Amino acid sequence: MIWDSRLRSFRMRSEDAIYFGEFIGRDISVKSTANPTMKGKRGMVVDETKKTLVINDGKKQLVIPKDICSFEIRSGERSLEILGKAIVSRPEDRIKEHRKIERMIRKGGN
Secondary structure (H helix, E strand, C coil): CHHHHHHHHHCCCCCHHHHHCCCCCCEEEEEEECCCCCCCCEEEEEEECCCEEEEECCCCEEEEECCCEEEEEEECCEEEEEEHHHHCCCHHHCCCCHHHHHHHHHHCCC
């Protein structure tokens, strides 16, 4: 019985599972940002650090800060919005910080 309640607490929407996955190789676009020159930039993620995503737009590589942006990722037929503040961590540490990330998702990034 105890395990049932713990398992329920770890369940999340399938859209939220993208926060814990790998971004390298995915097509991504900057949906909104505090820097207007970055809005609408799109390309394939070629590298990820704790605070940035490196995107190849076909001509050059762009370094995009995570904390001031929200991103849109296409997953099959759907497009999902990713809050940049929720993914400010090293990719390998993101799974360890699932509670913090889930809390940020529920609050809307604040």
